[in-house]
Amino acid sequence: MITHKQLTLAEVFEDCQNKFENDKYQFLVLLDETINLDEIVPISFVSHFHARTGRPGKHQLYPMLKALLIQRIFSIPTDMLLIVFLKYSQELRDFCGFDVVPDASKFTRFKQDFLSDLQSMFDHLVDLTEPICQKLDSALASMTIFDTSGIEAWVTENNPKYANRIIKQLKAFAKAHNFNKNYDPYKAAYGSMPSHAATNQAIQQMYINGHFCYAYKFGIITNGLGIVRDITFYNKDFLNAHPDIVIGKKTDSPDEDKSLADSKALLPVLIDFFQKHPLINPKTFLGDTAFDTIEIYKSLLGDIRFEKAFIPLRVKLSMEDEGYTFNENGIPCCPYDPTLPMKREGSKSHLKSKIPTMKFVCPKMKWEYNRADKSKRRVCHCDTPCTTSSCGRMIYIYPEKKLRAYPGVERGSAEWDETYKIRVNVEKSINHFKDSFCIAGRKTQNEKTLHADLLLAGITQLITVIVADKIHQHQYIRSLKPLIA
DSSP, X not given: OOOOOOOOHHXXXXXXXXXXXXXXXXXXXXXXXXXXXXXHSOHHHHHHHHHHHXXXXXXXXXXXXXXXXXXXXXXXXXXXXXXXXXXXXXXXXHHHTOSSOOOHHHHXXXXXXXXXXXXXXXXXXXXXXXXXXXXHOHHHHTEEEEEEEEEEOSSGGGSHHHHHHHHHHHHHHHHHTTOOTTOOHHHHHHHHSOSEETTEEEEEEEEETTEXXXXXXXXXXXXXXXXXXXXXXXXXXXXXXXXXXXXXXOSSOHHHHHHHHHHHHHHHHHHHHHHHOTTOOOOEEEOOGGGOSHHHHHIIIIXXXXXXXEXXXXXXXEEGGGTEEBOTTSOBBOSSOTTSBOEEOOOOOOSTTOOOOEEEEOTTEEEEEETTTTEEEEEEOOSSOSSSOTTOOEEEEOTTTOXXXXXXXXXXXXXXXXXXXXXXXXXXXHHHHHHTTOOTTOSOOOHHHHHHHHHHHHHHHHHHHHHXXXXXXXXXXXXXXXXXX
């Protein structure tokens, strides 16, 4: 669990002063001028709030949303600390529109009662920010990057002493019984620990960031700019709608379980996403090795109609029945020497059917020029040729039949290497949500509260995009904090 320093009242007050001294209130003026909640908040949210509370539609709704937005922009880790900031800053209260600062329970009830409305607001902001992203960089905006992570819950099982006690017992047991060196007490601990927290079955045991924990899992989609496009919380409703998704332990390996769960969740998440946003038409998919299955390639490049899928190979390609193998980049190798990749020679089809093909030739083949007739021909200079042909072996690969070998792009090429680097942006967004927006370390086990906090983080990032666009300073699309300094 991430812990936070216990602040004294004097320290809090001093921190408030430091944040807003030297005309820092101008930042609030900027936000007030650029954020139009009438455009951002769906009418259904206003109507639901009015019906639920009996108050005029915008009364207290907009102040609550502004306060929760400020909480994330200023990286205020708890609702209680937010309340302290509001009580000691007249300017913050004026910006939000509070006559009286709500207590912590009101913020909690707001998140839980209007969770579906926060989801609608997030989805609306995705559509509003799509043209901005396309304007900034259409190539990056047309990328879809998917990853999963978890929010650790405030449960007993996440106390470090809980896991350490089990690991210590297993180490002592292995030593007493002279287990061999292949015995992994950490892996054994994973197998012996319960698959979910005692207080809530939805809080599943996971292996994230190099350690075991009990967390709520979520999937996130960003574009190549690192701007969030979709957040899927793996709650009961989602899992019931998609029963094939693997949750919980299925093997003795935490990494294998994660890969299995991620691969099963990908397509349902993408299908749901494109149904909600039919005008978003991405061209390129980027994911990790968990998605390296032929079924996923067929769906991505066929049903969903991505043009390219950048997914590293998890298991080495093999075409032994055809007399050759693929290397780690999907390039066919010499039948006599698997370390020698064959040379690429064009992508056009030599067939009348015009079916796309990729042509590879012997790595020891060279083009030789005949001065007599001014012609060029291939000559194989291999000492132990695998074919009687003077020009050496040629291999034609049909991408549509071998999608793992050629998922719309040549593995190991300059395009592959440069494009796949962009996948790190989804990990940056997850870390930004957890650290800057203080999603990690929330002292609650309530599913709705954590889900709402996650959506509010996404809403904050998307509002940041809108603000940066309105002030024509697109370098701030990921964070407005530089404007505070």
